[in-house]
Amino acid sequence: MTGVLFDKTLTVLEKALDAGSLRQRVIAHNIANINTPGFKRSFVTFESQLKEALSNARDGEVTMLKGDPRHITGKTGLEQLEPRVVRDRTSSLRADGNNVDVDLEMTYLAMNTIKYNAVIQQLNDRLAKLRYVINEGRR
């Protein structure tokens, strides 16, 4: 859908919110298992897929209509953009085989919270602008 009400930016912001809450969940799972022997941490990839989808949209690629989400597409369009959970199987120096680094995870948690708040702020700004326009300039 294009136009002033539902443009690309709102889609991107909505996807970013989904990715943010998924990342929060994955970090919670990592920190919950900080003492579990043999546990391997996971992480969420989203920004690289977003970059690719945005550059595809800019190049004027038409998003192919698909009957079924499992059909193969040429390139990722904005609508199909999805965050992915990846398991990090690197080995660690810990004796119990657990590769969770608590300092890194807490840092990612803080970064994610700030990103999430920033996206919500952007969303509110856009909605406020829409409301302003709808009210014909009156508050």
Place this chain on the structure above:
Amino acid sequence: MRLFQSMAISASALTAERLRMDLIASNIANMNTTRTASGGPYRRKVAVFAEKLEQAMSRGRELTGSGVTVAKIVEDQSPPRLVYDPSHPDANQDGYVAMPNINVINEMVDLITATRAYEANVTVLNAGKTMALKALEIGR
């Protein structure tokens, strides 16, 4: 809602770490217990943590992480400490008493680890709560 799932994950970790702290408290309290219901000295109890995986409803086969669970509580099978004390009522015929195999230093290190993990999970829980509250402000 995914943010509530994230808080449930942190809650599972808080429960597991608290159980570990309870076991450590029990171990230290029973450091000198020579009589148990099953006979013999008290044996050190250890909690075994396991990752909890659940079927994600929308995606079918994929298992998503949903926290930590205590798989079982095992008793440490290492042999008890033998202390020479013939006057003890539980001494065997050589005068040795079988004392529990509990090392206070190990228990204290485990306690610190459990406490730090508990604090980290409380921070994660608060972050998830803040995010959920912030999401309520969209469009306000």
